[in-house]
Amino acid sequence: MSHVTLDSERTLLRFLTCGSVDDGKSTLIGRLLYDAQLIYEDQLLGISKESQRKLGDAAALDLSLLVDGLQAEREQGITIDVAYRFFSTAKRRFIVADTPGHEQYTRNMATGASTAELAVLLVDARKGLLVQTHRHSCIASLLGIRHVVLAVNKMDLVEFSEDVFRTIEAQYREFAKKLHFTSITAIPLSALNGDNVFRHSPNMPWYQGSTFMTFLEDVNVNADAYEEPFRMPVQWVNRPHQDFRGFSGTVVGGSINVGDAISIQPMGTNAVVARIVQFTGDKSVAHRGEAVTIVLDREVDVSRGAVLCGTAHGTSNASRVEAHILWMHETAVQPGRQFLCKLGTSTVPAVITKITHKIDVNTMSATHTDQLEMNEIGVCVVQFESPIPHDLYSANRHMGGFIFIDRISNETVAAGMILSDVSQSRNITWQQLDVDKSTRAALKNQKPCVLWLTGLSGAGKSTIANLVERALTAEGKHTYILDGDNIRHGLSSDLGFAATDRIENIRRVSEVSRLLTDAGMIVIVSLISPFQSERERARRTLVEGEFIEIFIDTPLEECERRDPKGLYRRARAGEIRGMTGIDAPYEAPRNPELHIQTVQHTPESSALMIVEWLRDHGYLQA
């Protein structure tokens, strides 16, 4: 282990390993520990005895025994819980969450995934992708993992065939399109013999990529941590004596400086950071991940559960949210059930008011249901009994993930991830105006609607939007274009490109669209709008049938080739961050009303398709 330096710059990477029984997961982890020389002689002696008993071969060394844990599991010969392993190299210290592959243990995999930054998915080269591979990928994606290594194992059993590897890789990339990964890296290996684990394999000269270990040492998983708003949930009020009152907690998003104004949620009071206290002395700035104690410039009533936030972007305090719920108890759950909800450092009573649908984690498709069984994941509406400061899970795992605790048994029965806030303003009755929407629409001889053009930058949204508008105006229709770039110069000039800002931008565009449809207009929105959940929310903002989702589908390579604004070139050069398609995700629409593949058409014929669709569906007459 002489290669281990005492470099204080060594970082920590938390990753998850998953695979089906016998894919060789334990062998791979055993191999990592063994090759990193972290197996001590007494442990080696222990497993060589067990290996001989199990395999009946005096020379056999079953590395998987190194990572088998509880006795019950050893007897069954399978892994049934999450086990944590540790090893380090010169560059990094690793924490491995080792999770089982069986269907009934979705909960364990979710547990392992919740703290992991990267997932290693094991595939047996002879079997290729299995249902389990799909399930593990979906769960990893739902839990917010953005980086995946597809470890194609047992290459020695397929004669190290490049074709086999490339086919599996291609199939996986195709499947993963509907998930939210920002990077997928496929590596061919033999865990058993160590091929491409630590050293390049002479058996696979066709593979030029990183070895498994070099990849894990070098992968940057923090690339998407840009421009986050500051968040610090208060854990403990620090009051040693009358003259000191500080708020202790860990920064879970962004950073904060002495002198910065903050807002305290859910109360909404403001204050200024006077000191950032640590045992080793005061600091001038605290970053994400640091445990600090903050002293404010004024007396404010803050207790555990409050969240200190940047003033520009406070948390949401909506008391009704839509969330993914992973149910973990043997008894199925139905709407109406009450729990204690713990999110960050606050705990409040909560109730599931509706199960919208459940998700088939093998395919990500939705099916109707009125209950969730153990290990099922559903989309539910949750009502908190008092406001609980939160963010969307996609924006911040710590601020958008929660657990449900049974009020009687105290068991942890569910995990939840917030998808969106559910507005309650629908219940507010508006004053009835004499001239109403249908009057205004009739006057214009059209049905108001919103043509929501979504797609990558450079996909052709603006070009097509202009052509549609020209064609409709020629027919005497009343239209208005809301173009992403123009909106950002005015209505949303205060917003950046962080996920929370994008979400807010979309909310504003949806609200303006709603006002314009109320005015009887046909609105054409041209906006990248990368998140499915946000487009769904826009859809809900509008009256049923008025939201027309149009997917302007242009492959990334083509958009990069066009690069009309030079943005891709700058993103590749690292000058701009959060570029959709490069280092920020784009979630393609699942069921758009219209799907236009631009490479097959001219902009004119694309525009014509949209106009004809409107005509066919009766929008062009009152």
Add this chain to the structure above:
Amino acid sequence: MDHLSNLEAESIYILREVAASFERPIMMYSIGKDSSVLLHLAQKAFFPSLPPFPILHIDTSWKFREMIAFRDQRVAETGMKLLVHRNEDALARGVSVFSHGSGVHTDELKTVALRQALDHYKVDCAIGGARRDEERSRAKERIMSFRGQHHRWDPKRQRPELWQTFNTRITPGESVRAFPISNWTELDIWQYIKREAIPVVPLYFAKLRPTVIRDGQILMVDDERFPLAPGETPEMRMVRFRTLGCYPLTAAIESTASTITEVVQETLSARTSERAGRIIDYDKPGSMEQKKIEGYF
């Protein structure tokens, strides 16, 4: 953020969650290197306040004398409240490793003693310095480990731990063991001790000490209670300890590492795990797991 700072922040978060969520927490203090790190982390977590819980030492009466001296010195320096508990009843019956064997010794003087103390002080959460890398069965231990009535650890009732959102709710009679340094390794511990200049018992550093060899293990003759075999005389050997417990149950290693830097170097090149120096989990596979079910830490 470097890996030690990352681990430190995680541990501080856990310590604060315990302080905020339980009525009567204590921190178990075994005087070893892991306890020293834990104590230091607690000082950091609550500064400028003192940690809002006392420390508890289960005294088997068989600890090295240097350990007890070190303990009292650290308590004076930190200003923390120390609780010491012994199983007086067992000691009165003369229970010791020499007369009753290591099994009874550990059970009576450690496991039973700990249960007595936790009951006596009505502790609802005991913070401990166990690490997941110490033994195979610990790799799956929760950070907040749930204990039912009579302190029993039931593998089936352990709660899933997602993110860092711990379910700390219990009913009377139940309790939790919290392990803030679960994710640290032996090497991390030493590197952190070095970085933060944390005081540790001098027994961790090599020195000439009076020793005898029994069953291939080097034992230190710490006081006159150590029964020598006929003709056996202690020999001075250059030794140190990788782990510390009761002196008759803790094997030393031959070493010349007498400074923290040398200890880190030696840990880097070690070829046996530290628990090999503990006689308890040696014999059969899963023996630690069995001990844990019975309530041993």
